[in-house]
Amino acid sequence: MGSMDDHLRKPTHTRNCTTRSNLKIVLLLVSTNLVSIFFFSGVGSSALRAKWWGGYAPSIHLWDSEALLRELNATKFELSKYQSESFELHKRLGVANSLLQTLLSDMGRTQSAQLAQWADGWAREPTGELKLAVGPHKLPLGYTANLGADELYPTLGTACRRFQDELEQYMRYDVGGECPSDDVFAQRLMLKGCEPLPRRRCHPKTARGYVEPVPFPASLWTIPPDTSIVWDAYTCKNYSCLVNRNKEKGTYDCKDCFDLAGREKDRWLHEIGELDYSIDGVLSYKSPGTVRIGLDIGAGPRRGRRGCGSAT
Known part of the structure:
Protein backbone atom coordinates (compact mmCIF):
# COMPACT_ATOMS: atom_id res chain seq x y z
CA MET A 1 0.00 0.00 0.00
CA GLY A 2 1.26 3.47 -0.78
CA SER A 3 1.55 6.32 1.52
CA MET A 4 -1.02 9.04 1.95
CA ASP A 5 1.04 11.44 -0.22
CA ASP A 6 0.95 9.06 -3.14
CA HIS A 7 -2.77 8.79 -2.79
CA LEU A 8 -3.17 12.58 -2.94
CA ARG A 9 -0.85 12.99 -5.96
CA LYS A 10 -2.76 10.58 -8.26
CA PRO A 11 -5.92 12.71 -8.83
CA THR A 12 -3.84 15.80 -9.63
CA HIS A 13 -1.85 13.88 -12.19
CA THR A 14 -5.03 12.54 -13.76
CA ARG A 15 -6.54 16.01 -14.05
CA ASN A 16 -3.45 17.34 -15.77
CA CYS A 17 -3.57 14.54 -18.36
CA THR A 18 -7.21 15.22 -19.12
CA THR A 19 -6.58 18.94 -19.64
CA ARG A 20 -3.73 18.27 -22.02
CA SER A 21 -5.86 15.86 -24.03
CA ASN A 22 -8.63 18.43 -24.39
CA LEU A 23 -6.17 21.06 -25.53
CA LYS A 24 -4.80 18.69 -28.15
CA ILE A 25 -8.27 17.99 -29.47
CA VAL A 26 -9.10 21.71 -29.69
CA LEU A 27 -5.84 22.45 -31.49
CA LEU A 28 -6.50 19.59 -33.89
CA LEU A 29 -9.96 20.89 -34.74
CA VAL A 30 -8.72 24.42 -35.26
CA SER A 31 -5.89 23.23 -37.47
CA THR A 32 -8.22 21.07 -39.53
CA ASN A 33 -10.59 23.97 -40.09
CA LEU A 34 -7.78 26.31 -41.05
CA VAL A 35 -6.39 23.82 -43.54
CA SER A 36 -9.84 23.26 -45.03
CA ILE A 37 -10.40 26.99 -45.42
CA PHE A 38 -6.97 27.38 -46.97
CA PHE A 39 -7.51 24.62 -49.50
CA PHE A 40 -11.04 25.50 -50.49
CA SER A 41 -10.40 29.20 -50.92
CA GLY A 42 -9.20 30.41 -54.28
CA VAL A 43 -6.12 32.15 -52.87
CA GLY A 44 -4.78 29.16 -50.96
CA SER A 45 -5.21 26.68 -53.78
CA SER A 46 -3.57 29.07 -56.25
CA ALA A 47 -0.57 29.58 -53.96
CA LEU A 48 -0.08 25.82 -53.49
CA ARG A 49 -0.30 25.15 -57.20
CA ALA A 50 2.23 27.87 -57.93
CA LYS A 51 4.66 26.67 -55.25
CA TRP A 52 4.52 22.87 -55.35
CA TRP A 53 3.01 21.83 -58.69
CA GLY A 54 3.94 24.75 -60.87
CA GLY A 55 0.37 25.85 -61.27
CA TYR A 56 -0.79 22.58 -62.92
CA ALA A 57 -2.15 20.76 -59.94
CA PRO A 58 -5.91 20.25 -59.96
CA SER A 59 -7.85 22.55 -57.68
CA ILE A 60 -10.27 21.08 -55.19
CA HIS A 61 -13.79 22.53 -55.48
CA LEU A 62 -16.99 21.29 -53.98
CA TRP A 63 -19.01 23.13 -56.71
CA ASP A 64 -18.44 25.09 -59.91
CA SER A 65 -18.69 28.77 -59.05
CA GLU A 66 -19.23 29.88 -62.65
CA ALA A 67 -22.07 27.41 -63.20
CA LEU A 68 -23.54 28.43 -59.89
CA LEU A 69 -23.34 32.08 -60.92
CA ARG A 70 -25.00 31.34 -64.24
CA GLU A 71 -27.75 29.39 -62.49
CA LEU A 72 -28.20 32.23 -60.04
CA ASN A 73 -28.48 34.74 -62.87
CA ALA A 74 -30.96 32.49 -64.70
CA THR A 75 -33.01 32.17 -61.52
CA LYS A 76 -33.00 35.94 -61.09
CA PHE A 77 -34.10 36.35 -64.72
CA GLU A 78 -36.93 33.84 -64.31
CA LEU A 79 -37.99 35.52 -61.10
CA SER A 80 -38.02 38.90 -62.83
CA LYS A 81 -40.03 37.43 -65.69
CA TYR A 82 -42.55 35.91 -63.29
CA GLN A 83 -42.82 39.21 -61.48
CA SER A 84 -43.51 40.97 -64.80
CA GLU A 85 -46.13 38.36 -65.71
CA SER A 86 -47.69 38.69 -62.28
CA PHE A 87 -47.85 42.46 -62.69
CA GLU A 88 -49.38 42.08 -66.15
CA LEU A 89 -51.95 39.58 -64.86
CA HIS A 90 -52.80 41.92 -62.01
CA LYS A 91 -53.24 44.74 -64.51
CA ARG A 92 -55.47 42.60 -66.74
CA LEU A 93 -57.48 41.51 -63.73
CA GLY A 94 -58.10 45.16 -62.89
CA VAL A 95 -59.24 45.86 -66.46
CA ALA A 96 -61.49 42.77 -66.41
CA ASN A 97 -63.04 43.88 -63.12
CA SER A 98 -63.67 47.33 -64.57
CA LEU A 99 -65.27 45.87 -67.71
CA LEU A 100 -67.38 43.52 -65.60
CA GLN A 101 -68.64 46.39 -63.47
CA THR A 102 -69.46 48.39 -66.61
CA LEU A 103 -71.27 45.40 -68.13
CA LEU A 104 -73.28 44.78 -64.98
CA SER A 105 -74.17 48.47 -64.83
CA ASP A 106 -75.30 48.46 -68.48
CA MET A 107 -77.31 45.28 -67.91
CA GLY A 108 -78.99 46.91 -64.94
CA ARG A 109 -79.90 49.99 -66.97
CA THR A 110 -81.13 47.85 -69.88
CA GLN A 111 -83.24 45.74 -67.56
CA SER A 112 -84.68 48.86 -65.96
CA ALA A 113 -85.46 50.27 -69.40
CA GLN A 114 -87.12 47.01 -70.44
CA LEU A 115 -89.18 46.94 -67.27
CA ALA A 116 -90.24 50.52 -67.93
CA GLN A 117 -91.04 49.59 -71.53
CA TRP A 118 -93.06 46.55 -70.52
CA ALA A 119 -94.91 48.63 -67.95
CA ASP A 120 -96.75 50.66 -70.62
CA GLY A 121 -95.97 48.46 -73.63
CA TRP A 122 -94.27 51.13 -75.76
CA ALA A 123 -90.68 50.96 -76.93
CA ARG A 124 -90.46 54.75 -76.49
CA GLU A 125 -92.81 57.50 -75.47
CA PRO A 126 -95.42 58.18 -78.17
CA THR A 127 -95.46 61.63 -79.72
CA GLY A 128 -97.67 63.69 -82.00
CA GLU A 129 -100.99 62.31 -83.15
CA LEU A 130 -100.18 58.86 -81.78
CA LYS A 131 -99.80 60.28 -78.28
CA LEU A 132 -103.13 62.09 -78.58
CA ALA A 133 -104.85 58.99 -79.96
CA VAL A 134 -103.66 56.49 -77.32
CA GLY A 135 -103.27 58.78 -74.32
CA PRO A 136 -105.92 59.39 -71.67
CA HIS A 137 -108.66 61.92 -72.36
CA LYS A 138 -110.13 64.00 -69.56
CA LEU A 139 -113.84 63.57 -69.10
CA PRO A 140 -115.77 66.82 -69.69
CA LEU A 141 -117.67 66.51 -66.40
CA GLY A 142 -114.67 65.44 -64.36
CA TYR A 143 -114.69 62.45 -62.05
CA THR A 144 -117.35 59.82 -62.80
CA ALA A 145 -118.34 57.34 -60.13
CA ASN A 146 -119.35 54.70 -62.68
CA LEU A 147 -115.84 54.65 -64.13
CA GLY A 148 -114.02 55.48 -60.93
CA ALA A 149 -111.80 57.96 -62.78
CA ASP A 150 -111.76 61.37 -64.37
CA GLU A 151 -110.11 60.25 -67.61
CA LEU A 152 -110.78 57.66 -70.28
CA TYR A 153 -108.36 55.64 -72.37
CA PRO A 154 -109.44 54.95 -75.97
CA THR A 155 -109.75 51.41 -77.22
CA LEU A 156 -106.58 50.11 -78.85
CA GLY A 157 -105.43 46.67 -79.96
CA THR A 158 -102.94 45.10 -77.57
CA ALA A 159 -100.51 44.17 -80.35
CA CYS A 160 -100.34 47.78 -81.59
CA ARG A 161 -97.62 48.56 -79.05
CA ARG A 162 -95.37 45.97 -80.67
CA PHE A 163 -95.43 47.82 -84.01
CA GLN A 164 -94.84 51.38 -82.90
CA ASP A 165 -92.89 52.40 -86.02
CA GLU A 166 -95.67 51.26 -88.34
CA LEU A 167 -98.31 52.77 -86.09
CA GLU A 168 -96.52 56.13 -86.16
CA GLN A 169 -96.48 55.93 -89.95
CA TYR A 170 -100.22 55.21 -89.92
CA MET A 171 -100.83 58.27 -87.74
CA ARG A 172 -99.05 60.70 -90.09
CA TYR A 173 -101.74 62.75 -91.83
CA ASP A 174 -103.11 66.27 -92.17
CA VAL A 175 -105.38 66.98 -89.23
CA GLY A 176 -108.84 67.90 -90.52
CA GLY A 177 -107.96 66.92 -94.09
CA GLU A 178 -108.36 63.75 -96.10
CA CYS A 179 -106.98 60.52 -94.70
CA PRO A 180 -104.19 58.89 -96.71
CA SER A 181 -105.17 56.10 -99.10
CA ASP A 182 -103.46 53.42 -97.02
CA ASP A 183 -106.14 50.75 -96.77
CA VAL A 184 -103.66 47.97 -97.57
CA PHE A 185 -101.24 49.24 -94.92
CA ALA A 186 -104.04 49.46 -92.35
CA GLN A 187 -105.19 45.95 -93.25
CA ARG A 188 -101.67 44.63 -92.71
CA LEU A 189 -101.57 46.21 -89.26
CA MET A 190 -104.91 44.65 -88.34
CA LEU A 191 -103.74 41.23 -89.52
CA LYS A 192 -100.81 41.57 -87.11
CA GLY A 193 -103.26 41.96 -84.23
CA CYS A 194 -103.40 45.76 -84.07
CA GLU A 195 -107.17 45.93 -84.07
CA PRO A 196 -108.91 48.22 -83.49
CA LEU A 197 -106.60 50.84 -84.92
CA PRO A 198 -106.39 54.24 -83.22
CA ARG A 199 -108.82 56.82 -84.49
CA ARG A 200 -107.52 59.48 -86.85
CA ARG A 201 -108.69 63.09 -86.99
CA CYS A 202 -109.24 63.09 -90.74
CA HIS A 203 -112.09 62.22 -93.08
CA PRO A 204 -112.08 59.49 -95.75
CA LYS A 205 -111.09 60.45 -99.24
CA THR A 206 -114.10 61.44 -101.34
CA ALA A 207 -114.59 60.46 -104.95
CA ARG A 208 -113.94 63.13 -107.53
CA GLY A 209 -117.03 63.51 -109.74
CA TYR A 210 -119.45 61.64 -107.48
CA VAL A 211 -122.83 60.95 -109.10
CA GLU A 212 -125.99 60.18 -107.14
CA PRO A 213 -127.17 56.57 -107.63
CA VAL A 214 -130.21 55.58 -109.64
CA PRO A 215 -133.39 55.29 -107.52
CA PHE A 216 -134.28 51.92 -106.03
CA PRO A 217 -134.98 49.26 -107.32
Whole structure:
Protein backbone atom coordinates (compact mmCIF):
# COMPACT_ATOMS: atom_id res chain seq x y z
CA MET A 1 0.00 0.00 0.00
CA GLY A 2 1.26 3.47 -0.78
CA SER A 3 1.55 6.32 1.52
CA MET A 4 -1.02 9.04 1.95
CA ASP A 5 1.04 11.44 -0.22
CA ASP A 6 0.95 9.06 -3.14
CA HIS A 7 -2.77 8.79 -2.79
CA LEU A 8 -3.17 12.58 -2.94
CA ARG A 9 -0.85 12.99 -5.96
CA LYS A 10 -2.76 10.58 -8.26
CA PRO A 11 -5.92 12.71 -8.83
CA THR A 12 -3.84 15.80 -9.63
CA HIS A 13 -1.85 13.88 -12.19
CA THR A 14 -5.03 12.54 -13.76
CA ARG A 15 -6.54 16.01 -14.05
CA ASN A 16 -3.45 17.34 -15.77
CA CYS A 17 -3.57 14.54 -18.36
CA THR A 18 -7.21 15.22 -19.12
CA THR A 19 -6.58 18.94 -19.64
CA ARG A 20 -3.73 18.27 -22.02
CA SER A 21 -5.86 15.86 -24.03
CA ASN A 22 -8.63 18.43 -24.39
CA LEU A 23 -6.17 21.06 -25.53
CA LYS A 24 -4.80 18.69 -28.15
CA ILE A 25 -8.27 17.99 -29.47
CA VAL A 26 -9.10 21.71 -29.69
CA LEU A 27 -5.84 22.45 -31.49
CA LEU A 28 -6.50 19.59 -33.89
CA LEU A 29 -9.96 20.89 -34.74
CA VAL A 30 -8.72 24.42 -35.26
CA SER A 31 -5.89 23.23 -37.47
CA THR A 32 -8.22 21.07 -39.53
CA ASN A 33 -10.59 23.97 -40.09
CA LEU A 34 -7.78 26.31 -41.05
CA VAL A 35 -6.39 23.82 -43.54
CA SER A 36 -9.84 23.26 -45.03
CA ILE A 37 -10.40 26.99 -45.42
CA PHE A 38 -6.97 27.38 -46.97
CA PHE A 39 -7.51 24.62 -49.50
CA PHE A 40 -11.04 25.50 -50.49
CA SER A 41 -10.40 29.20 -50.92
CA GLY A 42 -9.20 30.41 -54.28
CA VAL A 43 -6.12 32.15 -52.87
CA GLY A 44 -4.78 29.16 -50.96
CA SER A 45 -5.21 26.68 -53.78
CA SER A 46 -3.57 29.07 -56.25
CA ALA A 47 -0.57 29.58 -53.96
CA LEU A 48 -0.08 25.82 -53.49
CA ARG A 49 -0.30 25.15 -57.20
CA ALA A 50 2.23 27.87 -57.93
CA LYS A 51 4.66 26.67 -55.25
CA TRP A 52 4.52 22.87 -55.35
CA TRP A 53 3.01 21.83 -58.69
CA GLY A 54 3.94 24.75 -60.87
CA GLY A 55 0.37 25.85 -61.27
CA TYR A 56 -0.79 22.58 -62.92
CA ALA A 57 -2.15 20.76 -59.94
CA PRO A 58 -5.91 20.25 -59.96
CA SER A 59 -7.85 22.55 -57.68
CA ILE A 60 -10.27 21.08 -55.19
CA HIS A 61 -13.79 22.53 -55.48
CA LEU A 62 -16.99 21.29 -53.98
CA TRP A 63 -19.01 23.13 -56.71
CA ASP A 64 -18.44 25.09 -59.91
CA SER A 65 -18.69 28.77 -59.05
CA GLU A 66 -19.23 29.88 -62.65
CA ALA A 67 -22.07 27.41 -63.20
CA LEU A 68 -23.54 28.43 -59.89
CA LEU A 69 -23.34 32.08 -60.92
CA ARG A 70 -25.00 31.34 -64.24
CA GLU A 71 -27.75 29.39 -62.49
CA LEU A 72 -28.20 32.23 -60.04
CA ASN A 73 -28.48 34.74 -62.87
CA ALA A 74 -30.96 32.49 -64.70
CA THR A 75 -33.01 32.17 -61.52
CA LYS A 76 -33.00 35.94 -61.09
CA PHE A 77 -34.10 36.35 -64.72
CA GLU A 78 -36.93 33.84 -64.31
CA LEU A 79 -37.99 35.52 -61.10
CA SER A 80 -38.02 38.90 -62.83
CA LYS A 81 -40.03 37.43 -65.69
CA TYR A 82 -42.55 35.91 -63.29
CA GLN A 83 -42.82 39.21 -61.48
CA SER A 84 -43.51 40.97 -64.80
CA GLU A 85 -46.13 38.36 -65.71
CA SER A 86 -47.69 38.69 -62.28
CA PHE A 87 -47.85 42.46 -62.69
CA GLU A 88 -49.38 42.08 -66.15
CA LEU A 89 -51.95 39.58 -64.86
CA HIS A 90 -52.80 41.92 -62.01
CA LYS A 91 -53.24 44.74 -64.51
CA ARG A 92 -55.47 42.60 -66.74
CA LEU A 93 -57.48 41.51 -63.73
CA GLY A 94 -58.10 45.16 -62.89
CA VAL A 95 -59.24 45.86 -66.46
CA ALA A 96 -61.49 42.77 -66.41
CA ASN A 97 -63.04 43.88 -63.12
CA SER A 98 -63.67 47.33 -64.57
CA LEU A 99 -65.27 45.87 -67.71
CA LEU A 100 -67.38 43.52 -65.60
CA GLN A 101 -68.64 46.39 -63.47
CA THR A 102 -69.46 48.39 -66.61
CA LEU A 103 -71.27 45.40 -68.13
CA LEU A 104 -73.28 44.78 -64.98
CA SER A 105 -74.17 48.47 -64.83
CA ASP A 106 -75.30 48.46 -68.48
CA MET A 107 -77.31 45.28 -67.91
CA GLY A 108 -78.99 46.91 -64.94
CA ARG A 109 -79.90 49.99 -66.97
CA THR A 110 -81.13 47.85 -69.88
CA GLN A 111 -83.24 45.74 -67.56
CA SER A 112 -84.68 48.86 -65.96
CA ALA A 113 -85.46 50.27 -69.40
CA GLN A 114 -87.12 47.01 -70.44
CA LEU A 115 -89.18 46.94 -67.27
CA ALA A 116 -90.24 50.52 -67.93
CA GLN A 117 -91.04 49.59 -71.53
CA TRP A 118 -93.06 46.55 -70.52
CA ALA A 119 -94.91 48.63 -67.95
CA ASP A 120 -96.75 50.66 -70.62
CA GLY A 121 -95.97 48.46 -73.63
CA TRP A 122 -94.27 51.13 -75.76
CA ALA A 123 -90.68 50.96 -76.93
CA ARG A 124 -90.46 54.75 -76.49
CA GLU A 125 -92.81 57.50 -75.47
CA PRO A 126 -95.42 58.18 -78.17
CA THR A 127 -95.46 61.63 -79.72
CA GLY A 128 -97.67 63.69 -82.00
CA GLU A 129 -100.99 62.31 -83.15
CA LEU A 130 -100.18 58.86 -81.78
CA LYS A 131 -99.80 60.28 -78.28
CA LEU A 132 -103.13 62.09 -78.58
CA ALA A 133 -104.85 58.99 -79.96
CA VAL A 134 -103.66 56.49 -77.32
CA GLY A 135 -103.27 58.78 -74.32
CA PRO A 136 -105.92 59.39 -71.67
CA HIS A 137 -108.66 61.92 -72.36
CA LYS A 138 -110.13 64.00 -69.56
CA LEU A 139 -113.84 63.57 -69.10
CA PRO A 140 -115.77 66.82 -69.69
CA LEU A 141 -117.67 66.51 -66.40
CA GLY A 142 -114.67 65.44 -64.36
CA TYR A 143 -114.69 62.45 -62.05
CA THR A 144 -117.35 59.82 -62.80
CA ALA A 145 -118.34 57.34 -60.13
CA ASN A 146 -119.35 54.70 -62.68
CA LEU A 147 -115.84 54.65 -64.13
CA GLY A 148 -114.02 55.48 -60.93
CA ALA A 149 -111.80 57.96 -62.78
CA ASP A 150 -111.76 61.37 -64.37
CA GLU A 151 -110.11 60.25 -67.61
CA LEU A 152 -110.78 57.66 -70.28
CA TYR A 153 -108.36 55.64 -72.37
CA PRO A 154 -109.44 54.95 -75.97
CA THR A 155 -109.75 51.41 -77.22
CA LEU A 156 -106.58 50.11 -78.85
CA GLY A 157 -105.43 46.67 -79.96
CA THR A 158 -102.94 45.10 -77.57
CA ALA A 159 -100.51 44.17 -80.35
CA CYS A 160 -100.34 47.78 -81.59
CA ARG A 161 -97.62 48.56 -79.05
CA ARG A 162 -95.37 45.97 -80.67
CA PHE A 163 -95.43 47.82 -84.01
CA GLN A 164 -94.84 51.38 -82.90
CA ASP A 165 -92.89 52.40 -86.02
CA GLU A 166 -95.67 51.26 -88.34
CA LEU A 167 -98.31 52.77 -86.09
CA GLU A 168 -96.52 56.13 -86.16
CA GLN A 169 -96.48 55.93 -89.95
CA TYR A 170 -100.22 55.21 -89.92
CA MET A 171 -100.83 58.27 -87.74
CA ARG A 172 -99.05 60.70 -90.09
CA TYR A 173 -101.74 62.75 -91.83
CA ASP A 174 -103.11 66.27 -92.17
CA VAL A 175 -105.38 66.98 -89.23
CA GLY A 176 -108.84 67.90 -90.52
CA GLY A 177 -107.96 66.92 -94.09
CA GLU A 178 -108.36 63.75 -96.10
CA CYS A 179 -106.98 60.52 -94.70
CA PRO A 180 -104.19 58.89 -96.71
CA SER A 181 -105.17 56.10 -99.10
CA ASP A 182 -103.46 53.42 -97.02
CA ASP A 183 -106.14 50.75 -96.77
CA VAL A 184 -103.66 47.97 -97.57
CA PHE A 185 -101.24 49.24 -94.92
CA ALA A 186 -104.04 49.46 -92.35
CA GLN A 187 -105.19 45.95 -93.25
CA ARG A 188 -101.67 44.63 -92.71
CA LEU A 189 -101.57 46.21 -89.26
CA MET A 190 -104.91 44.65 -88.34
CA LEU A 191 -103.74 41.23 -89.52
CA LYS A 192 -100.81 41.57 -87.11
CA GLY A 193 -103.26 41.96 -84.23
CA CYS A 194 -103.40 45.76 -84.07
CA GLU A 195 -107.17 45.93 -84.07
CA PRO A 196 -108.91 48.22 -83.49
CA LEU A 197 -106.60 50.84 -84.92
CA PRO A 198 -106.39 54.24 -83.22
CA ARG A 199 -108.82 56.82 -84.49
CA ARG A 200 -107.52 59.48 -86.85
CA ARG A 201 -108.69 63.09 -86.99
CA CYS A 202 -109.24 63.09 -90.74
CA HIS A 203 -112.09 62.22 -93.08
CA PRO A 204 -112.08 59.49 -95.75
CA LYS A 205 -111.09 60.45 -99.24
CA THR A 206 -114.10 61.44 -101.34
CA ALA A 207 -114.59 60.46 -104.95
CA ARG A 208 -113.94 63.13 -107.53
CA GLY A 209 -117.03 63.51 -109.74
CA TYR A 210 -119.45 61.64 -107.48
CA VAL A 211 -122.83 60.95 -109.10
CA GLU A 212 -125.99 60.18 -107.14
CA PRO A 213 -127.17 56.57 -107.63
CA VAL A 214 -130.21 55.58 -109.64
CA PRO A 215 -133.39 55.29 -107.52
CA PHE A 216 -134.28 51.92 -106.03
CA PRO A 217 -134.98 49.26 -107.32
CA ALA A 218 -133.44 50.18 -110.66
CA SER A 219 -130.16 50.82 -108.83
CA LEU A 220 -129.82 47.06 -108.20
CA TRP A 221 -129.34 46.44 -111.94
CA THR A 222 -127.52 49.58 -113.00
CA ILE A 223 -123.74 49.86 -112.94
CA PRO A 224 -122.77 53.17 -111.27
CA PRO A 225 -120.34 55.60 -112.91
CA ASP A 226 -116.66 54.87 -112.30
CA THR A 227 -116.18 58.33 -110.80
CA SER A 228 -118.42 57.50 -107.83
CA ILE A 229 -115.87 55.16 -106.26
CA VAL A 230 -112.39 55.74 -104.81
CA TRP A 231 -110.39 52.95 -106.45
CA ASP A 232 -107.03 53.51 -104.72
CA ALA A 233 -107.19 50.41 -102.53
CA TYR A 234 -108.37 48.01 -105.25
CA THR A 235 -106.74 46.17 -108.11
CA CYS A 236 -109.53 47.11 -110.48
CA LYS A 237 -109.87 50.81 -111.20
CA ASN A 238 -113.32 50.74 -112.86
CA TYR A 239 -116.52 48.69 -112.98
CA SER A 240 -115.68 47.18 -116.36
CA CYS A 241 -112.72 45.46 -114.72
CA LEU A 242 -115.01 44.06 -112.01
CA VAL A 243 -117.55 42.77 -114.55
CA ASN A 244 -114.96 41.08 -116.75
CA ARG A 245 -112.69 39.63 -114.08
CA ASN A 246 -114.64 36.35 -114.20
CA LYS A 247 -112.74 35.72 -117.42
CA GLU A 248 -109.36 35.97 -115.67
CA LYS A 249 -107.42 32.98 -114.37
CA GLY A 250 -107.58 32.07 -110.71
CA THR A 251 -110.24 31.30 -108.15
CA TYR A 252 -111.36 33.68 -105.42
CA ASP A 253 -114.55 34.76 -103.71
CA CYS A 254 -117.15 36.75 -105.62
CA LYS A 255 -115.23 36.48 -108.85
CA ASP A 256 -118.35 36.99 -110.99
CA CYS A 257 -120.51 38.94 -108.54
CA PHE A 258 -120.55 42.02 -110.77
CA ASP A 259 -121.50 40.15 -113.93
CA LEU A 260 -125.19 41.05 -113.64
CA ALA A 261 -125.97 39.62 -117.08
CA GLY A 262 -124.45 36.26 -116.22
CA ARG A 263 -124.92 33.92 -113.27
CA GLU A 264 -126.20 36.69 -111.00
CA LYS A 265 -129.24 37.19 -113.24
CA ASP A 266 -130.73 33.77 -112.46
CA ARG A 267 -129.36 33.23 -108.96
CA TRP A 268 -131.95 32.27 -106.30
CA LEU A 269 -134.77 31.93 -108.82
CA HIS A 270 -134.93 28.15 -108.57
CA GLU A 271 -134.38 25.62 -105.80
CA ILE A 272 -131.44 23.41 -106.73
CA GLY A 273 -130.99 20.62 -104.25
CA GLU A 274 -132.11 20.40 -100.63
CA LEU A 275 -129.79 23.15 -99.39
CA ASP A 276 -130.77 25.84 -101.88
CA TYR A 277 -133.79 28.06 -101.45
CA SER A 278 -135.44 30.27 -104.03
CA ILE A 279 -136.60 33.79 -103.29
CA ASP A 280 -140.25 32.81 -103.79
CA GLY A 281 -139.83 29.86 -101.42
CA VAL A 282 -138.43 32.04 -98.63
CA LEU A 283 -141.07 34.74 -99.04
CA SER A 284 -143.87 32.17 -98.93
CA TYR A 285 -143.13 31.37 -95.29
CA LYS A 286 -144.42 34.77 -94.13
CA SER A 287 -147.28 37.09 -94.97
CA PRO A 288 -146.62 39.57 -97.78
CA GLY A 289 -144.75 42.68 -96.61
CA THR A 290 -143.45 41.14 -93.36
CA VAL A 291 -140.08 39.80 -94.56
CA ARG A 292 -137.11 42.18 -94.49
CA ILE A 293 -134.22 41.04 -96.65
CA GLY A 294 -130.67 42.36 -96.58
CA LEU A 295 -129.04 42.35 -100.00
CA ASP A 296 -125.29 42.35 -100.57
CA ILE A 297 -123.53 44.10 -103.41
CA GLY A 298 -124.08 41.09 -105.64
CA ALA A 299 -127.78 40.80 -104.84
CA GLY A 300 -129.89 38.37 -106.80
CA PRO A 301 -132.92 39.40 -108.88
CA ARG A 302 -135.87 40.47 -106.79
CA ARG A 303 -137.53 42.90 -109.16
CA GLY A 304 -141.28 42.41 -109.07
CA ARG A 305 -141.15 40.19 -105.97
CA ARG A 306 -143.10 40.62 -102.81
CA GLY A 307 -141.53 41.88 -99.60
CA CYS A 308 -139.82 44.89 -98.17
CA GLY A 309 -136.16 45.04 -99.17
CA SER A 310 -133.19 47.06 -97.95
CA ALA A 311 -129.81 47.15 -99.61
CA THR A 312 -126.91 46.82 -97.16
